[in-house]
Amino acid sequence: MRTQSLGWATDLAVLELAGSAVEEHADHLVVRSPSNPDFHWGNCIFVTDPAAVDDADRWVDVFRGSFSDADWTAIGLARMPVYRTAWERHGLALELDDVLATTHPPRQTAPPVGYAVRELVGEDWEQLVAREMAVNEETAQYDAVAHERFARARIESQRALVDRGAAHFVGAFVGGRLVAELGIVDCGGTARYQNVGTAPEHRGRGVASHLIGVAATWAGSRGCSQWVIVTEATNPAGRVYRRAGFELVEPIVQTYRAPHR
Template identity: 35%
Template sequence: MNVISLGFRTDLMMLEMSGSVVVDRSTHQVVRTPTNPGFWWGNYVLVASPLRDGDADHWTHEFGEYFPEATHFSLGVDGVDGEAGDAAELARLGVTVEVNAVLTAEEMPAPDRTPPGVDLRPLHGDDDWAQAARVHASCDDGDPSDPAHRAFTENRQADLRRLCEDGYGAWFGAFVDGRMAAGAGIFTDGSGLARYQNVETHPDHRRHGLATAVVQHAGHWALTELRANTLVIVADPDYHAVDLYRRLGFTETERQVQLQRGT
């Protein structure tokens, strides 16, 4: 299966670099992350086209065969126009349809200044990564008391830290008075594509230009140090962060479709 979605191509890039297994089944791809079974978008099926008549039953059966112990159902729909497929089939699946914007940039000027009093640098060591976890928790909609969700977030952060330590990218933090207030990661496999991860700002530090500084700094670093030629970021098209990305020169190039539900 030739994946045309830039969003899914860079998703798969990130997953394979961190040890996930992707198996091509010609009409679809099966993605497994055995070390993090609670990661819905690390354990899913990517299909080649929008859903048609009969696909609800077919993909429900296939997903059950591939992931018999899963407590979720997640199906990616390859494409660039945000088309999920037949409304009746989607209703039969009982899924939430998420359509995200995929934005790209081929240039990113060096930051002309860092906000006053802010130290912007890559993360190093246990304390920095513990602070990154604190920032993520402040932005996370999941239930922190749920053991499954806690395991997912801890495993995911361990994977991302390992990618940084293995030289696939870096995680940049904006520190105010020694405390991390915002951050984001950026990674590449050497293909020329560099993908952002988790652009986040602690609620106490929003609207101070920290996310802008982190995104710009990380993008410039990836283009110059990682020799990437295309920066890729995926975001909710209705969330205000999209305006930030556009101001930095990103343009929307496609829409990415994800179908999901708990079981």
Template identity: 45%
Template structure:
């Protein structure tokens, strides 16, 4: 099954590298991450078309057939538009994403005084990264979220140690306040998990990290293009466009928890 979105194709490549399986059923893919069953977008169904209002029941049933024990439902669509309203009316969260890419080194920003930009290396660095990932979780859900974030951090660290990836952070007095990763995938390199704590936003940290990660990616002459994915309508798109990225595709996902 063909998927043209560089954001989705690199998502699938990253999932495979982390141990997930991707099974092609002809008109859809089933993605499964047995090591992290609470990872919604590691356990989902991906459809190559836009969502259609008359296919809601079909794709819900297909998900439930593949993941009968899951505490969530998640279906991705490789094209935007279509019948997303039908899903929203049934209580599903609809998330639109924009793929952006550049063939040049991103324009960076000056690192503020007192901030150290460096690679994540130690056990404490990766634990801080997991804590950053769980930063906005409600207290009664925090324990489960940290389990998820620590599993994800372990998978990311494995990619770094394999030489395929680079995770870089901004540290303020030893405290991780922003971080992101990038993974080399042949001719493409894909950014991952761009996060800046609310206390340190609008200080140029994300721009500096995007630049630093891009420099590392382009050290490999095989890499021809950098890819990053941002929430449709979100503030990050402007930051990436100012850094030199341009929109190349859009796609959408629908999800909900099981009460």
């Protein structure tokens, strides 16, 4: 049975629209994305039974059995484990995300002065790849070659969703340079935001707030009646989303180990 978590439900809807496969088991799901083997949260498992969450050894074994070639571990959990050390012994960090949602269209703010805002087209998508690479270069979280493979495959799948009319990606440009962007996917009446990002030197100017409203209008025109965004619980951008009208629906928990560098 599929999880009823709004965050996971929209995650899975977006993945399946992009071509991922979801295997359903009695107490967990296995997600596979053959077109993007470097996508860690597209090749992962979700533990759907809250009573089974504390069995870290079992779930690590399930992940390794499902993804024998993976040099990462990515497991979604139905609740926060009672015994965190059981997961930490496997080198896994527990992460908490906030699922924010609204049934009213997010507030549309005025367009920021000095920015051209429009749908991503043509070479704009290559700029989006470059922005993804710049973020990784700044954080040094992932191997550059593997991350570029992941970014190109994921963005290509997002572009395909746009071409099919299932998604809308917009950006803010200064002198033709992409400095902020986000996407939204129609998950069948519920709209899920994706790839919300603003270059550091352009933050605090209302760019993201405006893009949120632009994307919301597109989703509303398609009949969507709920808007969902997921962010790290500690992300300062959460304040921007709340000012736009989003409210906390639920936290979601995941445990993750990045590839060894």
